[in-house]
Every structure is written in C-alpha cells, then in structure tokens.
Amino acid sequence: MFDKDFKTFQRFPKVPSSYYCFFHSEKETICVGTQLIVIGREIDGIVVFRYELENHKWFKGPSMITPRVMYGSASHGKTAFFAGGIQMDDNGNPIVVRTVEKYNADAKSWTMINGMHKARKFNSGCFLRGKFYVLGGRDENDKHLTCGESYDETTNSWELIPDMLKDMTFITPSQSPPLIAVVDDNLYMLETSLNKLRVYDINTNIWKKLGVVPVSTNTTFGWGTAFKSMGDRLLVVGSSHSGHRKGIVYSCRPSPDVKEQH
Incomplete structure (x- = not known):
C-alpha cells in the first residue's frame, strides 16, 4: 500500500x-x-x-x-x-x-x-x-x-x-478488458491499440482523443498494464515505450477540454 x-x-x-x-x-x-x-x-x-x-x-x-x-x-x-x-x-x-x-x-x-x-x-x-x-x-x-x-x-x-465503443479498434480477440478510470466525474480510457488517452462525452456518446500515453499497451494487447484513478490524477503502471523499464508508475492531472496532444 x-x-x-x-x-x-x-x-x-x-x-x-x-x-x-x-x-x-x-x-x-x-x-x-x-x-x-x-x-x-x-x-x-x-x-x-x-x-x-x-x-x-x-x-x-x-x-x-x-x-x-x-x-x-x-x-x-x-x-x-x-x-x-x-x-x-x-x-x-x-x-x-x-x-x-x-x-x-x-x-x-x-x-x-x-x-x-x-x-x-x-x-x-x-x-x-x-x-x-x-x-x-x-x-x-x-x-x-x-x-x-x-x-x-x-x-x-x-x-x-x-x-x-463503436469507434474503438479491436486488434485481437484476446484483447484485455477496456482500461478505464474516472476522475472528477469524467470517464477516461486508455485505448490499447493506439496507446492513446480518450475522454468520454456522456451527452454525445463520443470518445475524444487527448494524446499518447508513455507506456506500450499495443504490444501486449492491454494485458500487464494498470490504469487507475487516485484523487484528481490518472495513474498508468506498465512498461515504457523503450521496453527497458517495467512497472513504472506514471501520473497526470487530466483535463477533458484540452486538444489532442502529440
């Protein structure tokens, strides 16, 4: 703990x-x-x-x-x-x-x-x-x-x-369950096929793209990555894009209103 x-x-x-x-x-x-x-x-x-x-x-x-x-x-x-x-x-x-x-x-x-x-x-x-x-x-x-x-x-x-989830990409039948978390009454998803963060608009039923996350979820189809919320932050636990570091904890304070970041 x-x-x-x-x-x-x-x-x-x-x-x-x-x-x-x-x-x-x-x-x-x-x-x-x-x-x-x-x-x-x-x-x-x-x-x-x-x-x-x-x-x-x-x-x-x-x-x-x-x-x-x-x-x-x-x-x-x-x-x-x-x-x-x-x-x-x-x-x-x-x-x-x-x-x-x-x-x-x-x-x-x-x-x-x-x-x-x-x-x-x-x-x-x-x-x-x-x-x-x-x-x-x-x-x-x-x-x-x-x-x-x-x-x-x-x-x-x-x-x-x-x-x-109509516009989500399913890359394999053995893909992990959706990686989702809630911060400040907003629902976020880590789209595993693209390593991208999205936020859900509950009124339009549309997921907005926010940017790339610093872990490689696409290579493992989402398995082995934890995506959680804690207070006002999103937490991602996984392997870095380089693959040399595993179990790294990344955090951010998300904003549902920002434009997609690259």
Whole structure:
C-alpha cells in the first residue's frame, strides 16, 4: 500500500492461501471501504479473500453467491458491484453470464441485483455520476461488444447504451478488458491499440482523443498494464515505450477540454 505520492509504502501480510494454484492463477482485486478484496482460484473453485485495514489482517470469504471470474467491477464508498464474467455450470463447463452482485463492506455480505441486458465477460466497470457503468467485453460467442450499460440503484434497473465503443479498434480477440478510470466525474480510457488517452462525452456518446500515453499497451494487447484513478490524477503502471523499464508508475492531472496532444 503506497501513499498518494508513492514515496512511502507498507507491505501487507501474505494472503493465507496454502494452495499452489491460487498463487499461480489470475487474480482480480478491488478496494471497497477500508477492505481490499482479492478473488482467485483454489483447488475447489473460486475463493474470496479480504484484507481489513483496521485489523491489518486477511480473512477468507464470504464467497460470492454466483462465483465467477473475468467480470466488470467498481466500488463506491462501502459498496462494490460485480457484473458478468465466466461461471462454471453443474458440469464444469464455462458459461458467460449477465449476473450482477453487490458487496457491502460493513455487512461483509453479497446481494443479487437485476442482471444486465447482455451476457458479457472481460468487461470493465466504473462509477460515473451516481451510476454503475459496464463497458465492452465479449459475449457468449467471443464477439467483442461495443455496447455499454448503466445501472441506477434507485430503480434497480439497467439502461443499454448502444455503440458506446463503436469507434474503438479491436486488434485481437484476446484483447484485455477496456482500461478505464474516472476522475472528477469524467470517464477516461486508455485505448490499447493506439496507446492513446480518450475522454468520454456522456451527452454525445463520443470518445475524444487527448494524446499518447508513455507506456506500450499495443504490444501486449492491454494485458500487464494498470490504469487507475487516485484523487484528481490518472495513474498508468506498465512498461515504457523503450521496453527497458517495467512497472513504472506514471501520473497526470487530466483535463477533458484540452486538444489532442502529440
């Protein structure tokens, strides 16, 4: 855990899993309230670990109601949403779902909410202007989805947003989920195929190009790059364009109104 200027850090205790497969499988993380949620896979299936900051300790569970991976997620205060993903059926076959669950950090519990319009995997999620948004991903036929969806918690309903990613370039079927982050109620995306930063106009459903980022996302199809927000800054963690330096943290204070920078 780093401070906001990345000058000091605190090392967490090790995750208390004793399984080899957990440490060598893909894991997905999200912060909610003062907890860090880590979801991975053990021998018996998908497992949830949570780190509680006030106790400086890891705990196992509680498990998701419908355990799955490769979902879109986002947190807002002490609540986090998990949408879509890949779930195993009773015969052990992977299926793409439209299922959505809400996690409450205070109660340490999961709640099912209404499902999305589209089943999707490898999608991304964010909170934007009071709503939970889900972007992109691939459907049950492994086809890239250009639509998005927004969830209104007051009505427990989803609104489909056609063509939200219509002008994005998909360079490979195995491309990473969309790299998105929100700063000051503006949604930004790191377009992996072009190494470019974009900002979303919620009124026109158009992504404006802002300029090139200093990491090479196109060579790895977006995998291995982290794109996050912290306060009023965007953070990019990845390899430099030269490829000689890895794990570099870049930050900027974005402005949605600037012209494209080269």
